[in-house]
Amino acid sequence: MLAEFDLIRRYFMSSQEASTASNGVTLGCGDDATLLVPRAGQQLAVSVDTSVVDIHFPREAPAFAVGHRALAVALSDLAAMGATSRWCLMALTLDQRQFADDQATHAWLADYARGFHALSQQHATTLVGGDVTSGALSIGVTVMGEVPGGEALTRGGAQPDDLIAVTGALGGGAAGLALWKKGERDLEHPLLRRYLLPEPRLTAGVALRGLATAAMDISDGLMADLAHLREASRVGAVIDLEALPLADELESTLGHEAAIRAALSGGDDYELLVTLSADDIGLAQQRLMALGLSLTVIGRCCETLGVSAADQSDLTGYAGWQHFSGEAP
Amino acid sequence: MLAEFDLIRRYFMSSQEASTASNGVTLGCGDDATLLVPRAGQQLAVSVDTSVVDIHFPREAPAFAVGHRALAVALSDLAAMGATSRWCLMALTLDQRQFADDQATHAWLADYARGFHALSQQHATTLVGGDVTSGALSIGVTVMGEVPGGEALTRGGAQPDDLIAVTGALGGGAAGLALWKKGERDLEHPLLRRYLLPEPRLTAGVALRGLATAAMDISDGLMADLAHLREASRVGAVIDLEALPLADELESTLGHEAAIRAALSGGDDYELLVTLSADDIGLAQQRLMALGLSLTVIGRCCETLGVSAADQSDLTGYAGWQHFSGEAP
Missing domain, CATH: 3.90.650.10 (PurM-like C-terminal domain)
Structure with missing residues (x-):
């Protein structure tokens, strides 16, 4: 059984270090909470999306795609607001019994993290919180973005003839x-x-x-x-x-x-x-x-x-x- | 089968409306993302915690306690930073097959929401994002608090003789x-x-x-x-x-x-x-x-x-x- 702390550190922290300093993160993962500095004059846009195995993606989907997709569907909500993405938190629930052995677990996690990180880097989104628990495979992603005050796109502004x-x-x-x-x-x-x-x-x-x-x-x-x-x-x-x-x-x-x-x-x-x-x-x-x-x-x-x-x-x-x-x- | 949108609206939005306007929420639940206005000079403290049935709480635990507890364990991380709690997002995964019928599902959800809201109100924490999906019972809570710049408590400052x-x-x-x-x-x-x-x-x-x-x-x-x-x-x-x-x-x-x-x-x-x-x-x-x-x-x-x-x-x-x-x- 892999310890949570090790999992987070091994797969989700190291590749983030480079981007942490430059993205308003004054205290990164590893303490009880992460400290962020929002930009002045910006509103925070926040949303959460959960991806559950057999509901939102197939059990046999490549781990790379599972990681990419879980983040992508959450980021899509920020896109819809006209927000720039800055930070995300990821809660991964993982059933280690679905893997043949620890090596298979590691291989899945490494591939999953690769998919998650490739997309997060593409959109300059720093992972600022993580939680790994045991249970049916599921990923909850909270995304945090910024949009200048008053400029967010909402669902409520359409006019006749638009x-x-x-x-x-x-x-x-x-x-x-x-x-x-x-x-x-x-x-x-x-x-x-x-x-x-x-x-x-x-x-x-x-x-x-x-x-x-x-x-x-x-x-x-x-x-x-x-x-x-x-x-x-x-x-x-x-x-x-x-x-x-x-x-x-x-x-x-x-x-x-x-x-x-x-x-x-x-x-x-x-x-x-x-x-x-x-x-x-x-x-x-x-x-x-x-x-x-x-x-x-x-x-x-x-x-x-x-x-x-x-x-x-x-x-x-x-x-x-x-x-x-x-x-x- | 209860639709997600109805669930969120019925149990998690109405009781929040009163506190929304007064807590820096410029656009509440119901759009793609929620818009928040952090206070100037404050750092944001963020953390995520997942509570999984049979791992973190017993399957037969009262729904009120499940709701309370899922939020409490997340807020505890903000407490450890010396942060004031302001907002939270909740991703609820719920297996409706565990309930005898829709009425039982509603009763569980109402009690769960009561426990969650009682604690969120006690700590002036506005629910600003929600997601309800089908699957093994699990609650992911992201909390967002504020702490004046430089005043956060961390794990790293203890000195010999303290x-x-x-x-x-x-x-x-x-x-x-x-x-x-x-x-x-x-x-x-x-x-x-x-x-x-x-x-x-x-x-x-x-x-x-x-x-x-x-x-x-x-x-x-x-x-x-x-x-x-x-x-x-x-x-x-x-x-x-x-x-x-x-x-x-x-x-x-x-x-x-x-x-x-x-x-x-x-x-x-x-x-x-x-x-x-x-x-x-x-x-x-x-x-x-x-x-x-x-x-x-x-x-x-x-x-x-x-x-x-x-x-x-x-x-x-x-x-x-x-x-x-x-x-x-």
């Missing part, structure tokens, strides 16, 4: 999960990557400050998340199904109709859903293009509450998404 | 757990209360700012935690076993020898272990007395590394504590 747009492409998360369940294991497959290694859109969120009137991330599927945004902003929406940006290889893999369905109601895409004035879409698209990312208009807000398709398609039945629980609609 | 002292009384957590395992279920029993409803020493931590040279909380047992403090401060320690403050009814329940053993190596007490100059002990005791809390000198730091007993008792074998895992030494 355009509705999404970053990147949709449907890849759901299709990747479906492929995984069918036995696909090639991590180079673009759809599998979309599911296992989602990229939080942090730079896009920052770039959309001052332009987006509302924003949120798409974790439960476009229609389900759009419903939250509509409710918070008290607007309706008309969606142009043919405008939905489909993930690479989505249509060739699933066919047209199922691809549209995956884009509408599949979850786990972690793209940003935003609204913005028609006057600002050009500038917003320019800024995202500079980041190598598309911003596709998929519809428009309206005064009449509810959601409809521009071509009068029936949108009922696209509401939910249950992640990996096997109960996808 | 006195070693503890707040409150020891051994009650271990004895309460032992009683629980023997079938004791009376929540009024002082030892059971010590185990199930520990009180984080936040006010004591603040009162000891400027006096304590080092501090940490006792979660794994006095000897185990003192070892961390000795290591961080690079000092040794001499402990006076007869000076250990024993929890109410500890000696009458276990007998003298086992009571001393529980105080030395039992965990789950969540008292503060501090060091301070002999010149400051009087003032420190005065301040804590004003809070209704004792501060008992139990030994002294020394230059010679390692730990020994003032009466030459053999202290080997008092190092560890495994919480509820059933593997207590």
